Amino acid sequence: MTAAIQSALAPFQRWWSYRDLVRNLVAKEIKVRYQGAALGFAWSLMNPLMITLMYLVVFTYVFPSNLPHYPLFMVVGIIHWNLFSLLVMQSSELLVGNADLLKKIYFPRLLVPLSNLLVNATLWLMALGILFALYVPLGGHWHPGLLLYPFYLILFLGFTFGIMLALCVLYVDFRDLKHLVEVFIQLLFWATPIIYPLSRIHHPLIQSLMKLSPFAEFSLIFQSLFWADTLPSWKLSLGFALWTALSLAIGLTLFYRRGARLIERL
Amino acid sequence: MSEPAVIVEHVSKDFVLHHNAQDTLKKRFVGLFHKRWRPQPHIFHAVEDVSFTVARGEALGLMGHNGSGKSTLLSLIAGIYPPTAGRILTRGRLVPMIALGVGFSPELTGEENIYLNASLFGLKNRETRALFPKILEFSELGDFIYEPVKNYSSGMYARLGFSVAIHLDPEILLADEILSVGDADFQQKCLARIEEMRNGGMTLLFVSHSQDQVAQFCDRYIRMEHGKMVAAGDVANLIDSVQKQKVIPIQTT
Numbered sequence: 001m002t003a004a005i006q007s008a009l010a011p012f013q014r015w016w017s018y019r020d021l022v023r024n025l026v027a028k029e030i031k032v033r034y035q036g037a038a039l040g041f042a043w044s045l046m047n048p049l050m051i052t053l054m055y056l057v058v059f060t061y062v063f064p065s066n067l068p069h070y071p072l073f074m075v076v077g078i079i080h081w082n083l084f085s086l087l088v089m090q091s092s093e094l095l096v097g098n099a100d101l102l103k104k105i106y107f108p109r110l111l112v113p114l115s116n117l118l119v120n121a122t123l124w125l126m127a128l129g130i131l132f133a134l135y136v137p138l139g140g141h142w143h144p145g146l147l148l149y150p151f152y153l154i155l156f157l158g159f160t161f162g163i164m165l166a167l168c169v170l171y172v173d174f175r176d177l178k179h180l181v182e183v184f185i186q187l188l189f190w191a192t193p194i195i196y197p198l199s200r201i202h203h204p205l206i207q208s209l210m211k212l213s214p215f216a217e218f219s220l221i222f223q224s225l226f227w228a229d230t231l232p233s234w235k236l237s238l239g240f241a242l243w244t245a246l247s248l249a250i251g252l253t254l255f256y257r258r259g260a261r262l263i264e265r266l
Numbered sequence: 267m268s269e270p271a272v273i274v275e276h277v278s279k280d281f282v283l284h285h286n287a288q289d290t291l292k293k294r295f296v297g298l299f300h301k302r303w304r305p306q307p308h309i310f311h312a313v314e315d316v317s318f319t320v321a322r323g324e325a326l327g328l329m330g331h332n333g334s335g336k337s338t339l340l341s342l343i344a345g346i347y348p349p350t351a352g353r354i355l356t357r358g359r360l361v362p363m364i365a366l367g368v369g370f371s372p373e374l375t376g377e378e379n380i381y382l383n384a385s386l387f388g389l390k391n392r393e394t395r396a397l398f399p400k401i402l403e404f405s406e407l408g409d410f411i412y413e414p415v416k417n418y419s420s421g422m423y424a425r426l427g428f429s430v431a432i433h434l435d436p437e438i439l440l441a442d443e444i445l446s447v448g449d450a451d452f453q454q455k456c457l458a459r460i461e462e463m464r465n466g467g468m469t470l471l472f473v474s475h476s477q478d479q480v481a482q483f484c485d486r487y488i489r490m491e492h493g494k495m496v497a498a499g500d501v502a503n504l505i506d507s508v509q510k511q512k513v514i515p516i517q518t519t
Contacts, residue, residue, distance in 0.1 A: 018385070019390075020385045020389070020390045020392075021382075021386060021388070023391070024381055028378070028382055031374065032374070035373050100369075101369045101386070102346075103341075103346060104346070104362070104369075105346075105362060105364075105369065106344055106345040106346050106362070107386055107387075107388065174290060174291050174294075176290040176292060177291070260348045263347060
């Protein structure tokens with residue numbers, strides 16, 4: 001019995017023993033990316049800041065929105081979408097870009113996408129910090145439901161990680177996937193209630209279809225936590241948890257079924 | 267005799283080379299209609315049915331020409347590729363030195379790269395910290411260790427890579443023609459260090475073009491040609507055959 005438990009835990013123990021590698025890879029990436037830049041990794045805020053300002057101007061002056069606290073609504077959606085789209089767009093090249101390393105040293109391959117996730121999530125924490133700093137000025141209220149935010153954030157990262165794993169494996173065989181993803185993610189942005197509320201969609205069929213998409217689900221979850229000051233409905237939470245499980249299942253299966261044979265083809 | 271450190275059983279490795287690789291969706295789609303666009307897989311047998319064992323503490327030299335499959339064999343043992351057929355077992359902490367300074371990041375300093383490189387081999391930062399003075403001393407880099415690696419000469423780069431790999435305390439060391447780096451003095455120092463670790467009971471798999479180096483370091487040798495094992499035996503025989511080759515032509519003329 002204990003032997004069975006031990007063998008089930010073995011892979012986790014192995015990953016755990018490589019924790020310093022993850023730490024070093026993350027530190028390296030952050031250091032390299034913003035080395036020599038006077039503002040350091042404050043630059044990582046430039047892009048989201050500009051986009052947010054742009055939409056803010058458009059949707060307050062050009063097409064005014066009648067939502068209360070609209071800037072907060074939009075910022076919450078965009079901040080999470082940004083992390084998602086950044087991770088997904090970078091994921092295609094993760095294995096191919098690290099071919100040199102993967103072909104010369106054996107270490108758990110999963111640590112390559114994992115450290116990329118952690119790098120981007122770490123840099124993103126600054127954006128999140130700004131959201132928290134501006135939370136009350138933008139019209140938000142602290143409420144106990146926000147304590148559940150880390151739980152939803154982990155679900156969200158897990159969902160994204162599954163997609164990353166699938167993409168980096170598929171990219172080895174389908175090198176035009178990257179362009180497809182780049183176009184598709186733009187489309188997805190507008191097809192997700194991020195800068196407009198779902199209630200703006202009047203067609204009932206399209207609205208219910210949109211509700212089923214995991215992208216709308218995570219946006220709705222974060223909007224309800226930060227903007228509507230309520231807990232996400234259990235249906236929404238369960239739905240997104242299922243999507244996360246599915247995404248991770250597909251991603252991990254692809255990664256482990258094809259991953260080993262992939263290295264020689266990088 | 268104790269249990270073998272490395273067992274290689276009927277191992278083969280095929281690489282599929284596509285002359286018209288279908289690595290984009292476009293090519294796959296067009297390939298449905300045009301035969302010329304379809305891939306023509308060409309199977310390359312890099313390693314064919316190789317079997318051997320290496321006892322703990324033994325040193326095995328892998329010899330052969332370029333493309334004979336010796337480096338692929340080493341990668342298979344290191345676990346980088348899965349074998350197409352056969353089985354490979356290794357016992358003990360294995361350090362592949364297939365290329366020196368893999369994973370070095372040019373922007374980072376030598377010191378930072380030591381930690382990164384060591385952790386790629388599974389070392390904790392705490393363990394690296396303890397080894398750091400020894401690594402620094404062996405590399406002879408002095409204060410250059412605090413400079414970004416991009417400013418290093420290729421010799422310094424190799425020295426740093428070698429110093430890290432050699433201090434990981436491997437039980438099995440896979441070395442792929444890495445001793446052709448650095449200046450003569452440093453090479454000598456590396457060889458001495460490998461010798462020292464061998465005396466400490468380390469198992470060594472050594473790929474080299476140089477018969478002299480194999481003769482110097484190894485107990486046994488394997489010669490590969492076109493992916494197949496064509497000769498194997500004691501290094502003593504190797505020296506004999508070398509001497510015969512050198513001597514016979516003189517006698518016959």
